[in-house]
């Protein structure tokens with residue numbers, strides 16, 4: 001079936017200002033969707049399922065919210081996308097994009113991906129005979145044996161990965177794949193970075209995905225997924241699936257998401273600065289820390305070429321699963337919680353949603369603690385973590401002014 005035409009007002013505009021400015025700038029005159037009758041300085045919410053039409057035979061830009069609602073617009077420019085779509089969750093965004101793959105076609109994905117993405121890929125394999133090859137994408141050559149000129153349809157990357165914080169060379173992979181597999185699309189789940197820190201569409205990716213539940217909204221008060229697309233034909237297919245399956249984000253959640261996005265730059269800067277201090281604190285005390293802001297990270301140099309910072313999620317190892325559990329349970333300020341990107345700091349043993357067999361097969365460290373750093377005072381965060389590390393016996397006092405990893 002032919003894709004239905006997209007909503008014209010979802011087109012992006014030329015990026016005139018730096019991203020931090022674009023995030024808060026409402027231009028009522030640019031004709032890209034902010035066409036409010038009263039020049040509202042905050043994007044209005046169109047809390048409606050239907051839109052009245054003036055013609056009996058010709059539908060206007062908006063007719064029914066499942067097919068498109070003006071509150072869902074305005075995201076394309078911050079991802080450097082030609083079109084952007086918002087859906088009900090990050091998983092929904094991944095599902096919509098996965099529907100570009102037909103039975104018999106193949107996906108190549110990283111070997112460290114968010115557990116929910118692994119689950120979706122396993123489901124596609126079982127139900128629709130769509131095979132995923134999981135490879136270590138930190139080495140671009142590992143993809144080569146699996147690239148097929150017609151079968152390969154999607155390359156699904158996270159960089160940094162969740163939760164091992166591994167970095168992939170997105171431009172290099174994009175160029176290898178585009179050359180060998182004209183049918184293949186490079187999809188980057190950029191949730192860990194947010195568009196403020198990294199915009200994969202600017203260096204070779206075809207589709208970018210965000211769980212809007214995380215940094216974009218920033219307050220853990222909504223679920224959302226965002227899809228940014230470069231190519232218009234692919235965009236039409238994505239819009240068709242969203243309309244056909246009815247997974248578009250509601251006007252109210254879209255409005256909340258847009259409100260959260262206004263503070264993305266300041267939140268991200270503060271969270272990242274805090275994360276850097278915490279990473280240094282942990283490394284100083286002898287822990288193996290996975291964070292691309294540290295020179296010890298194996299892809300430190302590569303990461304800087306693709307992004308404007310290391311982000312605010314880091315993982316570290318204690319070398320003992322029971323000690324890690326005690327650390328997590330001994331914190332007071334850090335909430336034990338899944339997810340990340342919120343203004344509050346979170347801690348968890350990040351492996352629950354990855355099946356034990358898969359963890360074993362991929363050598364996943366069971367003692368891994370993931371920290372998602374918020375905007376609190378960093379000294380409070382360090383003090384609370386330090387106290388938990390001492391309580392859990394993860395560090396010993398060795399001299400009056402210092403501690404060492406046990």
Ligand SMILES: Cc1ncc(COP(=O)(O)O)c(C=O)c1O
Pocket residue numbers: 089090091092114116117158162189191192210211212213214223224225339
């Ligand atoms: C990297 C990544 N992608 C996608 C998702 C799925 O997003 P959501 O929870 O909004 O469905 C998550 C977490 O949930 C994630 O960590």
Ligand SMILES: N[C@@H](CCSC[C@H](N)C(=O)O)C(=O)O
Pocket residue numbers: 114116162337338339340353
């Ligand atoms: N019960 C959920 C767990 C979601 S984990 C959310 C997240 N992206 C994270 O990395 O913490 C599920 O089954 O998906």
